[in-house]
Amino acid sequence: MQRLKLFLPLIAFVVVVLFFYIMVSRIGDGDYNPQELPSALVNKSFPAFSLSKLEEPSIQIEQKDLVGNIALINVWATWCPSCHVEHGYLNYLATEKGITIYGVNYKDKASLAQQWLAEKGNPYRFNIFDPQGRLGLDMGVTGAPETYVIDHRGFVRMRFQGPIDETIWQEKFQPMMDQLRAEQKAPGGA
């Protein structure tokens, strides 16, 4: 018993080392991201808004215009470096996979954003122009890019912070999309 007491500090040390080792390796593998925050919007209706369309500023877009399809809502801006990285993959999702993507052009200049879409291709069904970031605040956006998944009722089901690529799509988005499609098809789901 007395012997055991002698080893207590060592045992405590080993436990702490193990804990840190597991956490660091989980961060390294991408299993756990300490920066990631659960969105307050998950399982809630997408916030109401009324903002102009980036492509045609005379047209106002509202929350009901987003309802009806399982869709991605992608927050982007021309000042955001990761959005450049992500853009090619969004084009692929829209054209090859037929995913509905709505854009939120976040705290950006309309002319720059329009030029960007003309040059890089436009994966978005349409873009909501949010120069002040008001809608961004209501969505709980902390920076660009961020991607939200909404179901056919217009409820936010998932939020992802950072650029999407094939790996992330397969790991995080695909299971959610499959689940939402199943929900939509289920009786009473419409």
Next chain:
Amino acid sequence: MKYGLILLCLLSPLCVAVVETYNFENEVNRERYHQFIDELRCPKCQNQNLDGSNAPIAKDLRRELHRLLEDGQTDAQIVEYMVGRYGEFVLYRPRFNAETAVLWLAPAIFLVLGFVLIFMVFKRQKPSASTQGNSAELDADEQRRLRALLTDKDQPNA
């Protein structure tokens, strides 16, 4: 001079000045504003409050906070607004609920555990201390053994 430099090094991280200035209807709102930016956490740079952060989102939230205060919203409404958008995470003083119960109760639990531990240690020491205390004086048999030991200096003790 040297001490002045050291003092400067120590103080400089404390004066992260926020650039924008706001006008307030009254002093109470100003106080509340400073209280809020002190206790609300920046959702982007996670270990800073709104006061200390230069992130664009922190700036937006300060502007929004100013608007809400001047709108005459109550503290509870403002907290609700922030939590509704950014989750419980933004509160440096989290509200008590099932999720934060551990946070709030842990210090009290550890304090109680500490007292229990102290109590147990003392309780275990007492009986042994009392038996040894009474035998401080050696009885006749022990006196004899002691004398034998002292005279037998050459013998290695067993």
